[in-house]
Amino acid sequence: MSDTKEKDILRGGQFLVKETKCEDVFTLEDLNEEQKMMRDSTKEFVDRELWAHWERFEKKDYAYTEECMKKAGELGLLSVAVPEAYGGMGMGFVSTMLVCDYISGATGSFSTAFGAHTGIGTMPITLYGTEEQKQKYVPKLATGEWFGAYCLTEPGAGSDANSGKTKAVLSDDGKYYSITGQKMWISNAGFCDMFIVFARIEDDKNITGFIVENDTENGISFGEEEKKLGIHSSSTRQVFFNDTKVPVENMLSERGNGFKIAMNALNIGRIKLAAACLEAQRRIVNEATKYANERIQFKTPIINFGAIKAKIADMATNAYVDEAACYRAAKNIEDRIAIREASGNSHQEAELKGVEEYAIECSILKVAVSEHVQHTTDEGIQVFGGMGFSADTPMESAWRDARISRIYEGTNEINRMLSVGMLVKKAMKGHVDLLGPATAVGEELMGIPSFDTPDFSELLSEEKDLIARLKKVFLMVAGSAVQKFGPDLEKHQMLLMAASDILIQIYMAESAILRTEKNAKRFGEEAQATQIAMSKLYLYRAVDIIQQKAKEGIVSFAEGDEQRMMLMGLKRFTKYTNQPNVVKLRTQIADKVAADNGYTFD
Incomplete structure (x- = not known):
């Protein structure tokens, strides 16, 4: 049980209006020894039973999927989230995310079977079932006797x-x-x-x-x-x-x-789906890097070409950022569950409310990570060239398997609109103060901007300042939209989609920066040089997306002086003092991945 006090944990959606200290986020580097052993044993199972036989999954060998599920049950991998009272391990939310993460890298077929069984197949009974129902069904589901x-x-x-x-x-x-x-x-x-x-x-x-x-x-x-x-x-x-x-x-x-059961199951399913896309990205980066190191064209390994380096750098960066965001949210959920249990809630109620609290973050992660894994598999094919298009390599199947992740657990379009809609509802309930910060941004737009040169001498200080200003962009666009359309905002889906993309980029970029800052403080800046580069690269790309989506939103509902003022504010809030050298960042990242012959940041 966590000893974190409620006052130290931000509520769902509050990341937008309150500062998060790097010391308060959980990262993969914080795993304890038990969790590391669980991760390693899961990877060993995947390498032995799944990755070594990936071709069988492409030949519609349903019996082999069932066989592997039974083996996973024998190893206890199906029971991580099940309470001990019903034959499970009763481990925390982070540990359940960890297994979901590392068991899902080899094939989408097994990942889907695993997720459907441990998530929506078992979880509704553990969270909503009567004691008799749980005693009758959950032990069989936990061991893999039943699916x-x-x-x-x-x-x-x-x-x-x-x-x-x-x-x-x-x-x-x-x-x-x-x-x-x-x-x-x-x-x-x-x-x-x-x-x-x-x-x-x-x-x-x-x-x-x-x-x-x-x-x-x-x-x-x-x-x-x-x-x-x-x-x-x-x-x-x-x-x-x-x-x-x-x-x-x-x-x-x-x-x-x-309907309530279904919606709450989807909240958990969304963050678990994001986790299930992480190891897939790592393995694609590994395979693409190995191939690029070995493939000789024009008398040199293709990894030496800038066009390939750019792909490897972007793929690795997405994986690193996604890890940061997924495990940040997972620990928030775990801590919230612990707080509720300490206050007298049953495990069922604590887990339901704990996950529901971070439904916004769950939707954000589902969208961002599912789209990143699709991009990574697509670029993996491109690195392999003609061989990537061949069914003789795992790139082709990985690309096809990744496509479903943008559809199930609620389409990405639905989740984009949900993330903003849920945030507005939280604001109306007083759970997230959007009005105060949005009003402050409006007053800032009317004021005279400061021309002082800020002090960015500390590590990632400019990036953190930029994140704070990107939050102002969201508050400016979403606040004005809410004021203009009120309850009819939900009818303006294209505007909601644009606002959601801003929200997503803020959360993902901030998560990476917080992870890197925390680890640089304890391991040293030199040890985190590549992670610093990845954090800066992702933020640079996020700023581009936010500029585009914010402008799209502003011109859709604002006119005249209001539009000009908001566009000027957008320019001010997204301005770099020291523009990063993106080519240098990508080269640095790619060279590290190439030297390691794969992804080594987890």
């Missing part, structure tokens, strides 16, 4: 999950519900033993969750395995329920609580 699946999506209910048509009808004797309906895109459907099924009772406003055992003699049937762009050996089928009888005691939580 779980999650039936939410329907042909007419995707992002609009609460619009599902599957029905649950109570029997005349009140002993069971009969479920009838069609579910699609169900991961693990081909080998699962149990489903979490969402259905509507009568004309209820919200759906209800049920625990349904897989029994084909009880009105359950399946479609063929879906033909998919990627994750070829992830079993994905339609599931049909035809008068499937479910005991009333298998209702999950209360009637009409299904």
Whole structure:
């Protein structure tokens, strides 16, 4: 349990309006010995069982996916997040992120099976189930004796999950519900033993969750395995329920609580999905670097060419930044859970509320990291050239597997709009003070700017100052938009998307800078020279994105003097005092990665 006091932890979304000290963030360099052993044993399993046989996953070897899942269960890897009372390890949120991270690097097929089982297949019962339900089902799921699946999506209910048509009808004797309906895109459907099924009772406003055992003699049937762009050996089928009888005691939580279960499951799923994209990036960087070191063209290894160095540098930088942001948020969640447990909340309530508190950060991470892994796999193919396009190398399959990450756990478009929408709602509830800082930014725009030359003598001081000013950009754009559109803001989706991109870049860039600053203080600046370069490079790219998205937003709703004032403010808030030499930064990063023959920053 964490001894961190509540006053020391920022609430979800408060990173935008309050300063975070580098000493208060958790980084991969803070892992304890137990966590390092868990990471290493997970990597060993992946290397032995998954990476060494990646071709089998491309040949739709569903049986091998199931076999590997059973082996993962035998090693305890399926039980990390399960409380000890139900046969699990009962480890903290950071440790569960760690396993999700390192087990997901070899193949998207296994990563999807693992995530579907340990997350949405098991977690709803541990968090919402009765004691009897948990005792009956969770121990089997924790060991891999049983596998779980999650039936939410329907042909007419995707992002609009609460619009599902599957029905649950109570029997005349009140002993069971009969479920009838069609579910699609169900991961693990081909080998699962149990489903979490969402259905509507009568004309209820919200759906209800049920625990349904897989029994084909009880009105359950399946479609063929879906033909998919990627994750070829992830079993994905339609599931049909035809008068499937479910005991009333298998209702999950209360009637009409299904939509809440689904949304909270997605919050956890989003940050876990981000973690599941980390090791994939590291391995692609490793493979691309090894190939670039070995591939000779024009009598020299291609790693020596600037065009290749730029790709390697950007790929490594994205991985480093994503690690920083994911583990920063994971520790915030873990600490919030500990605080709630210390105050008397049950583990179930503490974890639900702890993750819900950081739903904004979960959406940010889901978008940013899923898009980074897609970019990394794309550049990995490019480094390999023609060989990258060949199915004989893992680059091609990695690119296809990465594509789904921008769709499931809520599309990136949905998550972009959610991140800003949730932040505005938190502000209205008084959980995040946006009004005060936004008003201060408006007053600053009306004032005379300072022409004093700031002192940037301390490490990353200019970058930290720039981050503070980028937050003003968001407050300027979002504050003006809220003032102009009020509750109708949600109808202006393109504006929300632009504001979200600003928010995302701020969180990701700040996370990298805080990680680097913390480690430079304890390990020395020289030891962190490449990490300093990566932090500066990412911030430079973030500033470009923020300038573009802020301008796009400003000109969409402001006119005349207001527009001119905001555009001048944008220029002021995004101005460097000392412009970084981006070519030099990329060269420094790429040379380090090349010398190490891969990614060594974790």
